[in-house]
Amino acid sequence: MAALKLGDTAPNFLAKTTEGEFMFHEWLGEKWGVIFSHPADFTPVCTTELGMVSKLKDEFDKRNVKVIGLSVDDLESHNEWIKDINETQNTTMNFPMIADEDKYVANLYDMIHPNADDKLTVRSVFVIGPDKKIKLTLTYPASTGRDFYEILRAIDSLQLTTNYSVATPVNWKDGDDCIISNSINDEDAAKKFPRVSRQ
Numbered sequence: 152m153a154a155l156k157l158g159d160t161a162p163n164f165l166a167k168t169t170e171g172e173f174m175f176h177e178w179l180g181e182k183w184g185v186i187f188s189h190p191a192d193f194t195p196v197c198t199t200e201l202g203m204v205s206k207l208k209d210e211f212d213k214r215n216v217k218v219i220g221l222s223v224d225d226l227e228s229h230n231e232w233i234k235d236i237n238e239t240q241n242t243t244m245n246f247p248m249i250a251d252e253d254k255y256v257a258n259l260y261d262m263i264h265p266n267a268d269d270k271l272t273v274r275s276v277f278v279i280g281p282d283k284k285i286k287l288t289l290t291y292p293a294s295t296g297r298d299f300y301e302i303l304r305a306i307d308s309l310q311l312t313t314n315y316s317v318a319t320p321v322n323w324k325d326g327d328d329c330i331i332s333n334s335i336n337d338e339d340a341a342k343k344f345p346r347v348s349r350q
């Protein structure tokens with residue numbers, strides 16, 4: 152199956168998770184979503200990532216984003232691992248993890264990159280809009296843990312640029328100046344963005 156591209160509809164599937172079974176699209180509802188894979192349960196980098204996402208849950212909630220993890224381990228392993236994450240990362244896991252032993256979802260989202268590892272998922276991230284379209288993808292190798300603050304920052308940009316005809320420059324953070332799209336003429340820009348300043 153061809154790799155998913157920006158603008159494609161995020162595939163729907165029946166998710167078997169640590170918080171029960173549900174259809175992915177129904178679980179997302181009208182919200183934004185992040186689905187991210189990790190290579191394996193009980194591994195040190197993954198443990199820090201899952202702990203961090205749990206600690207950042209309020210930040211995802213503030214942005215109206217639901218988060219879900221995935222690996223090709225089974226539910227029993229996930230549930231055992233959650234105890235370890237909670238203890239070592241000083242948190243209480245608060246989002247579902249998909250148990251994808253048959254690799255159905257991993258294959259659907261092209262999360263297994265055989266030239267890196269033919270059995271385990273890489274560190275994939277898909278940000279999905281309320282229209283169920285893929286807005287952003289990231290792929291990190293197993294040996295490199297992700298920066299979830301960067302993912303939140305990118306979501307801030309995605310949400311801003313979806314609602315207004317603007318783009319965000321290098322290293323932009325929420326509240327910084329952004330760039331008005333070329334497609335808007337000066338007159339309309341002045342009306343839409345009264346505080347605009349010309350650079």
Ligand code: BEZ
Binds near residue numbers: 190191194
């Ligand atoms: C880890 O999460 O620590 C890890 C997993 C797979 C390969 C390398 C590191």
